[in-house]
Amino acid sequence: MKKYILLFLTLTFFISINSYSQEHGGKNRFKTLKIGFITEKLDLTIKEAESFWPIYNKYQDQIHLLRLSEKSKLLKNIKERGGLESLSDVEAEILLNNVIDINKQIHENEQNMFSDLKGVLYAKKLLKLYRAEKDFNRKILEQYKKRRQGSRRID
Numbered sequence: 001m002k003k004y005i006l007l008f009l010t011l012t013f014f015i016s017i018n019s020y021s022q023e024h025g026g027k028n029r030f031k032t033l034k035i036g037f038i039t040e041k042l043d044l045t046i047k048e049a050e051s052f053w054p055i056y057n058k059y060q061d062q063i064h065l066l067r068l069s070e071k072s073k074l075l076k077n078i079k080e081r082g083g084l085e086s087l088s089d090v091e092a093e094i095l096l097n098n099v100i101d102i103n104k105q106i107h108e109n110e111q112n113m114f115s116d117l118k119g120v121l122y123a124k125k126l127l128k129l130y131r132a133e134k135d136f137n138r139k140i141l142e143q144y145k146k147r148r149q150g151s152r153r154i155d
Contacts, residue, residue, distance in 0.1 A: 034136055041132035042125055051120040059113035063106050070102040 035053075044052060077095055081087055087095070117126055 037136045038132050055116050063109050
């Protein structure tokens, strides 16, 4: 049960980060930063970029919608039930299964994206893409932490 709670809290944290990035600068700014970061890390040629970005964006949009639907369903269900502390084990189990199902769909989309991108990029660049996405997310998280710590300081 502790494993499920940890999964739930981790998921909620990443959803919060996503919401923060949208509220502070908007989705377009976030997307622009990500495109620039990935383009630089992958060192895409013009031909590669023309084929890569439509495929990548299609899957990222689908994944983003899944995460948004997950967040709204999850928060709505928890709120309707009087908050996390008032959930029964059965209700928590149902919500957790919903989270697991959506995570499976996200994973399937990621697998399909990489399969489709195999026709566009070599395996080495796909590994660089995987790493670039992780690095970008880590960088955004670090910036968020710095901003949050800066706003807490009282001079």
